[in-house]
Every structure is written in C-alpha cells, then in structure tokens.
Amino acid sequence: MEPKKEAEKLIHEVEIEKGITLDDEFRERLKNEIAEKIKTEIERRKKEVEEKVEEEYFVRFSLNIRLQHLTLAIGVLLLIITGLPIKFHESKWAELFFEVIGGIQVSRILHRVGAGMLIFVSIWHTIYIAFTKEGRKEFRELLPRKKDFLDFWQNIKYMLGKTNERPKYGRYSYIEKFDYWAVYWGMVIMVLSGLILWFHNFFLGIFPKFVFDIAKEAHSDEAMLATLAIVIWHWYNAHFNPHVFPFNPTIFTGKISKERMIKEHPLEYEKIMREKLMKEEKSDEK
Numbered sequence: 001m002e003p004k005k006e007a008e009k010l011i012h013e014v015e016i017e018k019g020i021t022l023d024d025e026f027r028e029r030l031k032n033e034i035a036e037k038i039k040t041e042i043e044r045r046k047k048e049v050e051e052k053v054e055e056e057y058f059v060r061f062s063l064n065i066r067l068q069h070l071t072l073a074i075g076v077l078l079l080i081i082t083g084l085p086i087k088f089h090e091s092k093w094a095e096l097f098f099e100v101i102g103g104i105q106v107s108r109i110l111h112r113v114g115a116g117m118l119i120f121v122s123i124w125h126t127i128y129i130a131f132t133k134e135g136r137k138e139f140r141e142l143l144p145r146k147k148d149f150l151d152f153w154q155n156i157k158y159m160l161g162k163t164n165e166r167p168k169y170g171r172y173s174y175i176e177k178f179d180y181w182a183v184y185w186g187m188v189i190m191v192l193s194g195l196i197l198w199f200h201n202f203f204l205g206i207f208p209k210f211v212f213d214i215a216k217e218a219h220s221d222e223a224m225l226a227t228l229a230i231v232i233w234h235w236y237n238a239h240f241n242p243h244v245f246p247f248n249p250t251i252f253t254g255k256i257s258k259e260r261m262i263k264e265h266p267l268e269y270e271k272i273m274r275e276k277l278m279k280e281e282k283s284d285e286k
C-alpha cells in the first residue's frame, strides 16, 4: 500500500476507536508526517535486505576476466561446430549440417571468424597479464605450486575413501589451474597449425610439404582432444559436477555465494575475511 494511503487508513482507525474527528488541516499535516515516517522505514528495511544479500556474495571474477572467457567460449564453440563437420565431411550428419547453414563454404568462413576470435582473445589475455596489476595477480595465483600436487594426492585418497578430508583450495584449485594451462598448449598448436592450413600457399613456398601434412594432422587430432577436454573435463568440473549442477553462473555474473566460497575455496575465504578484519581494525585505530 502507498505510504499516504496507509497513513490515511491509520488516522481513520484512530478516529473511529477514539470517537473523534480531526480538523482537516491537522489531519493533512498528520497524514504527511506519518507517510514520511513510513517511507523512511521502508527505505531502511530495503537497505538492510540489500546489505544482507551483498554480504552473502563475493566478487570472484572482474568484468575483464568475464568478457575474456565469453569471447574464448563463443570462439571455441564456433570452431568446434564448424571444424568437426569439415573433418567428417563424408558423414551424413556433416552433409545435413552443411545443408542447414548453406554449404561447406559457409562453414569454412565461420571457422575463420572463430579463429579470429581465438587469436584476438589470446592477444588480449597476454596484454592483460603483462600490463595490468589485476592480470599479474591472477597469473601468479594460477602458477602451479607444490601444494597443487599434494592437493591432487589428497583428492585421490578422498575419492578412494581413504580419508574423509577433502583438500582445502585457495583461489584456484589444481583442477582449475590445469584447465587454464591446457588452453595455452591447445592455443599454440591450434593457432600455428591453423595458420599453416589457412595460408598454405605462403607456407608451402617456405617449408617442404611434410610440414603442411604435419600441421593438418596436428590440427585435426588436437581438435578432437580439445573438444573432448572441454566437454568432459571442463564442463564436468565447472558445470555438471554435483556441487553446482546444472549450471554454474559465476564466470558470467562474477559472483559466488558465501556458501560455495566456504566449500570450494576455503583458504581464499579465510584470506579475504582476515584482510577485511585487519582493514576494520586499522580504521578503528584512526
């Protein structure tokens, strides 16, 4: 109900209860004052709820990281969808695919668009980790450490039921680090071999034909490996595993719930809380 109507109703109820009738001018003033108080109270409660919701979430990924991931995801999906029918062009499903999109030529063009996106995002990411403070920090967090190998071993023991204690991860688990570094390897192979296939006339003028043959084989086989790694390893760990199934929105919204933070990144959670506490203590001292 609107604050003014609510105030009107309240005054009316008091009038009936006490058997009095207020004069119009006083009534109007009282109504405005009560309406104003109701409005302030609503605002206060709204703020309280908003603050509570904010407290329940942590910002995990910046907009820059999210946009990089989105570009990479769209680019790679486009490359898989247009590349696999070229590899299996003799099969029935590939013929059907070409019929739907308007021919193999369209697939070839779209594949080059996807390749452009992949090359673009790799340059973007290199600049990000080399020239921004946030990028350098993220890169350091993603470097493999001795703890990752210990965590891997602990996880194997946990999976085999030899211990009840799961490994405690920081900002990135060894699984996420593996995901990250696998992209470097895949990127180098796919971009190099892809460029040789794309500009074959130029490369055949410089290198013997077997270089082209190796590039074609490497591109074709690594494409299968990359597709399976994304669908089985990456999608399972990021989206389909029982903790987050059916979809994990963090890489799109940038936010992670407090509950998931404590469960999946307990050391990162402890670090953030410690830093927050220290900040508060410092500002109290001032």
Ligand code: HEM
Pocket (backbone or CB within 6 Å): 076, 079, 080, 083, 084, 086, 087, 108, 111, 114, 115, 118, 119, 190, 191, 192, 193, 194, 195, 197, 198, 199, 216, 219, 220, 223, 224, 226, 227
């Ligand atoms: C995850 C990334 C990629 C995947 C999954 C992928 C997949 C594929 C597959 C399966 C083929 C068919 C190979 C065959 O005939 O056996 C292909 C062909 C090709 N790819 Fe890729 N590719 C990727 C990235 C790239 C990149 C980065 C480039 C360029 C820089 C590129 C350029 C090409 C070219 C030029 C062809 C030949 C297509 C044609 O016949 O016109 N690819 N790709």
